[in-house]
Amino acid sequence: MAQARTVGLRMTPAQRRRRLLKNIWDSRYMYLLLLPGVLFFAMFRYVPMYGIQLAWKEFTANLGVTGSPWVGWEKFRFLFAEADFWNSLRNTLVIAGMQLLFVFPFPIILAILFNEVRQAGPKRVMQIVLTFPHFLSWVILSSIIANLLGNNGMVNNIIVAMGGEKVNFLMNKAVFRWLLIFSLMWKESGWNAILYMATITSIDPSLYEAATIDGANRWHKVRYITWPGIATIVTATFILRIGSIMDAGYMQVLNLYNPAVYEVGDILDTYIYRITFEKAPDYGVSTAVGMFKGVVNAVLMLTAEFVSRKFNGEGLF
Amino acid sequence: MSKKLTRALACLLALCMLWIAGCSSAPAQQTTPPANDQNATESGNEAETQPEQEQPVAPETQEETGYTPDFSEKLSISSNVQNAEAVPGTALWDYFQQKFNVEIELIPLTFNERHEKARLWVSSGDMPDLMWMDLDESMFAEYANWVNQGMFQAYPSMDELEAKWPNLAAYYQLENNVGDELMTIDGKWYAHTMLRDNPEYNFMSGMSWMYRRDWAKKLNLYQEDDIYTWDEWVELNKAFIEQDPGENGAGKTIGMGTELFYFPNAFGVYQTSNQYGYGAFSPKDGKYEWTAARPETLEGLLVAKDLYDQGIIWPDNPLGQTPDESYKAGLMGSDFNNFTVDRVYSVRKALKENFPDIDENEAGALAKVIGPDGTLWCKQSQCYWGAVIMSANIGEAKMTRWMDMLDWMLSKEGIYFRAYGIEGTDWELAEDGTVKCLWPESTVLPGTQADPYPDNSRSWFNWYGGAAISAEDAPKVNYPQNYIDDTNEKFAFLRDNGFMRSFDYESSYLSAENKNKSGNFTTEVSDKMIELITTASKEELPQLWNDWIASMQDKVQPVLDELNSMIEDVPVESEPRVYNK
Incomplete structure (x- = not known):
């Protein structure tokens, strides 16, 4: 190994380039497989970033993004003076926090529970039933929820049939955030559990057998074998989730909220949507919000990575 | 997985991705020229002009002015419309496109997204050649901004309308039509407003x-x-x-x-x-x-x-x-x-x-x-509902063709076409000059005539027809008379007592x-x-x-x-x- 490194160091730049090209050519089909992903990220993630400059510009349609005049920090100053911005920031953090607290652990628990089911048939049926909502868009799911929870929906009809009074679930500030949490759990938990189930599957079965011989019960096996086996992947997904904490569910909120619950439901993404498309747009302000969101996300992700390495010894990078 | 299969899969995936990427990119937009510079606004789309398929009927010369519309060049004109899927394929649509030797590219729009799409199209430079807008007072501020930014093509002056498009000129000379004045900014107007059909009730909202x-x-x-x-x-x-x-x-x-x-x-x-x-x-x-x-x-x-x-x-x-x-x-x-x-x-x-x-x-x-x-x-209400705006990139040829189309749709023949359909098939003129609709009797609503064209197939004409069609222009033969009477009675009562x-x-x-x-x-x-x-x-x-x-x-x-x-x-x-x- 040390010899190989020495040889590598002695190579001239031209030799190194040739070696790199040879390596690429040898693995050309792997690189070809990589190409679509690279193109995707280049086209849809990096190229559009030139639009970030709008946060410091007064956009005019005829001059375009690059030609519009610079206005310094004016858009940010305007933004930070807006009460609606702070309200949406607060809602974003609260809803994302609730998601982290309640939605994030649920697929992990689900995967562990699935692992404990021994009969293949019921296990498979449950998996399909729980995974299916993931494939429905929020447009469809929100219609289902509105029909279930609306004034003449099934839930209210049951309440009335049982002698109760109708509840306006969708316009109730106290209920709305919980509605987001439970509907997100319903939609995504089954799908997200797949990752953890795959990880659990990779745990060496002999560990469970040895534990059984040693007298471990099911709880002990979960506690001392399953959990350590998936802890790494849980850490990685946790850091990734922290890194997107400002994404509190744009499509979900947009399809479920209404002016009655803006105070508790309007998140940064829906705020951007409303100031951009529902009235005379100021693209500079919209971009400033997006920029702010991205920076906070990046800082939080790096912080989570740092904390994870410090206390857990493992991180994402 | 065999090596051959991996290679084939890799190539296929890469090709698919490139194909998708290629399809998703919009055609290159021209740099937006200054508004009103008609000589400099030839659109890139005109390069797509297609060869003749069928020679249109030669248009008539305006007797007074000597202006002769020229439809010899086939043009492709894009426009947004609701129910776009219902418009093509009818005899009405074919007749109209053939008459003006145009191919109208329909860009679908739903009513709820009308403002959002207008904002997106204008801001991103993707505006269709003709854009319908629900341009009421709540959108006027944005309209004014876009005009000031040079995003729209101005309509011809009233003198030019009088010389070339007399029906359109007469339309704007109607006493109660102030659309052109409302839409005028710095002496030019950029939106053709669609006059409502109830001036007799002082444009009372329904x-x-x-x-x-x-x-x-x-x-x-x-x-x-x-x-x-x-x-x-x-x-x-x-x-x-x-x-x-x-x-x-x-x-x-x-x-x-x-x-x-x-x-x-x-x-x-x-x-x-x-x-x-x-x-x-x-x-x-x-x-x-x-x-x-x-x-x-x-x-x-x-x-x-x-x-x-x-x-x-x-x-x-x-x-x-x-x-x-x-x-x-x-x-x-x-x-x-x-x-x-x-x-x-x-x-x-x-x-x-x-x-x-x-x-x-x-x-x-x-x-x-x-x-x-x-x-x-x-x-x-304001005197109009909805407006048609031209992109600054529309170009002289397409603009002239649009004006020809608009002028015809405001003529008697054009109004009957929009209301009923094709002359000889859907309507005819009686000896006294009154129009007679030839639609069949309705089996659902006795005493009325059934529109033979599919639902919503007139969407484009309703949005781009120039003006709403009043009962005086062309009676609504598919509506039972008592529906019309009840509605008019309500309007008259409110006008007189409200x-x-x-x-x-x-x-x-x-x-x-x-x-x-x-x-x-x-x-x-x-x-x-x-x-x-x-x-x-x-x-x-x-x-x-x-x-x-x-x-x-x-x-x-x-x-x-x-x-x-x-x-x-x-x-x-x-x-x-x-x-x-």
């Missing part, structure tokens, strides 16, 4: 109530001539819910409903407030005020709040569901909506189809409801820096009203409303200052008159 007269009679709460005081109206709607005359089942009958954009104004604010008639800003003692800040608005809001708390207003209304569907399904007692004859026809026809045994005239009757203050309120303020064009269509930047705050007002009605208690509502009004002053005041400094002749506030039943 906003009014349809209700279940049959249910009212069943409950012995019917009032003669469908005229109700506010208390009678509330009592009736309460009885609809509590006594369930439609036998829908306990708790399933809805009282009052409306479109989201009329909520909650339809339930008290319009009936008490100066907002009904003045719009976002209203005159008071020679100065403009923010209408939302006036006491009458809060008064109306409390009326709506009371109805909402009693459950008389449809509880799901703020969620944006449309009331027509519930009404047509026999679940709703009264529906506040834009009841022109088209909507009356649509609702009654659906009621007849859904409930063949009921009298749809009784189930879809039009009510005249007096407001809580004793006034029979009605509202004047109180309608003149639409305030001055404040609504002022182009000024702050107003163009802020808009007219209607979305903010509406959102706050919905929030307070649905979530605040009646006791705390006035304070919360007043606090919010105060918090908005920093944004509103600069606009008010502009209005008050720029408009010299602020209208004199007119006092509502009381109607005695």
